[in-house]
Amino acid sequence: MGSMMSLMFAERGIHIHFFDPSSTNEQELQSRARDANLTNKITQHDDHASLCSALGSPKVFIFSVPHGSVADQSIDDLEPHLDQGDIILDGSNEYWANTERRQARLAPKGVHFIGMGVSGGYQSARRSPSISPGGSKEALDFVFPFLEHFAAKDKLGRSCVAKLGPGGCGHYTKMVHNGIEQGLMSALCEVWGIMNAGLGMSFAEIADVFESWNKDGLLADNFLVGIGVEICRTKDKSGEYVLANIRDKVVQDADDTEGTGIWTVEEGIRLHVPIPTIAAAHQFRVASAYAARREAVQKSLKDGAVQPRAFDGDDKVFDKKSFLRDLHDATIFTFLMSFIQGMHLLARANDKHDWRMDFQSVLQIWRGGCIIQSDKIVDLLEQVYKHNCDSNNLLAHPQIADALGKRFPALKKVVVHALNADCHVPTLAASLEYYKYSGSTDLPTSFQEAELDYFGNHKYDLKTEDPGEPVTGKHHFEWKPARGLVDEKR
Numbered sequence: 241m242g243s244m245m246s247l248m249f250a251e252r253g254i255h256i257h258f259f260d261p262s263s264t265n266e267q268e269l270q271s272r273a274r275d276a277n278l279t280n281k282i283t284q285h286d287d288h289a290s291l292c293s294a295l296g297s298p299k300v301f302i303f304s305v306p307h308g309s310v311a312d313q314s315i316d317d318l319e320p321h322l323d324q325g326d327i328i329l330d331g332s333n334e335y336w337a338n339t340e341r342r343q344a345r346l347a348p349k350g351v352h353f354i355g356m357g358v359s360g361g362y363q364s365a366r367r368s369p370s371i372s373p374g375g376s377k378e379a380l381d382f383v384f385p386f387l388e389h390f391a392a393k394d395k396l397g398r399s400c401v402a403k404l405g406p407g408g409c410g411h412y413t414k415m416v417h418n419g420i421e422q423g424l425m426s427a428l429c430e431v432w433g434i435m436n437a438g439l440g441m442s443f444a445e446i447a448d449v450f451e452s453w454n455k456d457g458l459l460a461d462n463f464l465v466g467i468g469v470e471i472c473r474t475k476d477k478s479g480e481y482v483l484a485n486i487r488d489k490v491v492q493d494a495d496d497t498e499g500t501g502i503w504t505v506e507e508g509i510r511l512h513v514p515i516p517t518i519a520a521a522h523q524f525r526v527a528s529a530y531a532a533r534r535e536a537v538q539k540s541l542k543d544g545a546v547q548p549r550a551f552d553g554d555d556k557v558f559d560k561k562s563f564l565r566d567l568h569d570a571t572i573f574t575f576l577m578s579f580i581q582g583m584h585l586l587a588r589a590n591d592k593h594d595w596r597m598d599f600q601s602v603l604q605i606w607r608g609g610c611i612i613q614s615d616k617i618v619d620l621l622e623q624v625y626k627h628n629c630d631s632n633n634l635l636a637h638p639q640i641a642d643a644l645g646k647r648f649p650a651l652k653k654v655v656v657h658a659l660n661a662d663c664h665v666p667t668l669a670a671s672l673e674y675y676k677y678s679g680s681t682d683l684p685t686s687f688q689e690a691e692l693d694y695f696g697n698h699k700y701d702l703k704t705e706d707p708g709e710p711v712t713g714k715h716h717f718e719w720k721p722a723r724g725l726v727d728e729k730r
């Protein structure tokens with residue numbers, strides 16, 4: 241990412257000075273710079289002192305490093321050379337609280353630290369990524385014209401960057417982006433699995449379906465659907481589909497390369513915001529990482545493996561064309577749920593930390609250059625935020641209720657068929673249940689509340705009372721008095 245951004249800046253006239261502790265990385269960037277005829281715009285430095293002495297004032301740095309201690313180490317190394325007014329833009333995927341800790345560390349020196357989410361993978365980093373910066377107003381004002389110039393542009397030519405607010409809100413927004421990303425990717429792989437195993441469709445046929453989805457309706461121009469078409473069509477030199485040989489193993493959470501999905505789920509739990517679609521997607525891919533364990537379980541199953549099968553039923557009963565329409569609706573439903581849950585989390589964090597973010601700006605950042613680009617879904621959400629919505633409860637908005645309500649029967653049909661054929665639908669099913677329980681006023685949790693009161697005196701609300709806020713109820717029933725040995729002798 242770092243070398244791609246360096247090339248992008250250099251290509252547009254900015255002289256880049258860089259440092260990387262790995263000589264292999266340095267040589268790679270030099271070689272790419274030579275290929276792009278940019279060597280006069282890119283200068284390598286062998287230590288931080290040399291790097292800093294080459295820069296003007298204020299010095300502006302961009303980090304693109306693994307999350308965790310690397311940024312702390314880099315700050316340790318830079319600190320002796322930093323002056324008041326210098327700005328560090330951390331373009332890594334970093335935990336928002338680490339960003340705030342670094343801001344607090346550098347503030348007494350008058351050095352600004354901006355948590356700057358960068359999205360779109362290395363292809364976007366090379367051309368123009370989607371950028372979500374958060375930090376001090378002074379530093380954001382200073383770098384904004386520069387970021388605006390380099391950020392991705394949407395269809396109307398507007399930049400996909402905004403001054404999001406103070407503290408760690410920029411990295412928080414990028415974290416939520418990646419949580420949503422996991423929800424979308426899971427939904428898409430689940431419907432791909434249903435088409436492939438359940439409906440027996442070839443990769444080429446699935447590509448055609450994804451292509452049609454990418455042209456019209458709420459999935460039009462969706463980035464992940466678009467690259468899905470190419471993935472389903474790409475063959476290697478031997479003429480085999482590349483996808484056909486890829487193991488079902490997503491490891492970047494399990495090996496700690498990436499933390500954003502983990503932090504999103506943790507934040508959902510910490511802030512009491514239900515994000516079941518995102519959490520299910522995350523758990524699914526974490527489970528997928530343990531391929532050897534899955535094989536061991538499969539061997540131990542007495543009745544054979546639980547593997548996805550072709551759907552039963554003859555063609556007269558099962559209309560494939562109409563089922564593909566249902567799959568389309570189920571995908572939209574689950575995509576929408578990923579966005580809604582992500583936005584609920586952001587709204588809660590925004591309230592808690594008093595970041596005063598503008599959610600329309602967040603949506604604008606996601607319009608171009610990033611992985612969750614879903615222009616039509618963002619159009620819908622933008623309308624919702626324009627018209628007086630409760631940002632903590634988007635499901636109650638009439639336009640969201642309409643978009644989900646009319647697709648719910650299709651999602652239900654897809655999940656039922658998938659369950660019957662043992663196809664995998666963790667996020668589709670989680671979205672379905674979330675919809676059901678979020679809109680129900682008759683949950684079986686009354687029984688759970690009774691059990692809690694029975695054994696723990698946890699108290700409850702009465703049905704006749706106002707639904708109220710999530711605070712402890714006023715009522716306790718003495719279901720069974722606590723009795724000791726003394727009581728038994730009586």
Ligand SMILES: NC(=O)C1=CN([C@@H]2O[C@H](COP(=O)(O)OP(=O)(O)OC[C@H]3O[C@@H](n4cnc5c(N)ncnc54)[C@H](OP(=O)(O)O)[C@@H]3O)[C@@H](O)[C@H]2O)C=CC1
Pocket residue numbers: 241242260261262265304305306307310313314331332333334358359360361362498
């Ligand atoms: N890949 C992607 O699609 C995206 C990645 N990101 C984020 O961008 C950041 C970079 O990702 P990516 O480019 O994929 O990862 P890479 O591993 O390719 O790059 C990370 C770079 O940091 C260097 N590094 C490691 N340790 C240190 C250190 N102690 N001091 C200085 N540099 C160090 C690495 O060197 P070495 O190779 O020697 O370890 C490498 O050059 C990450 O935070 C990632 O989450 C954000 C958006 C998209």
Ligand SMILES: O=C(CO)[C@H](O)[C@H](O)COP(=O)(O)O
Pocket residue numbers: 333358359360361418419421422492493498499500501611
């Ligand atoms: O940040 C990114 C895109 O926006 C990176 O591609 C990242 O590797 C995605 O990781 P994950 O799916 O684990 O969140």
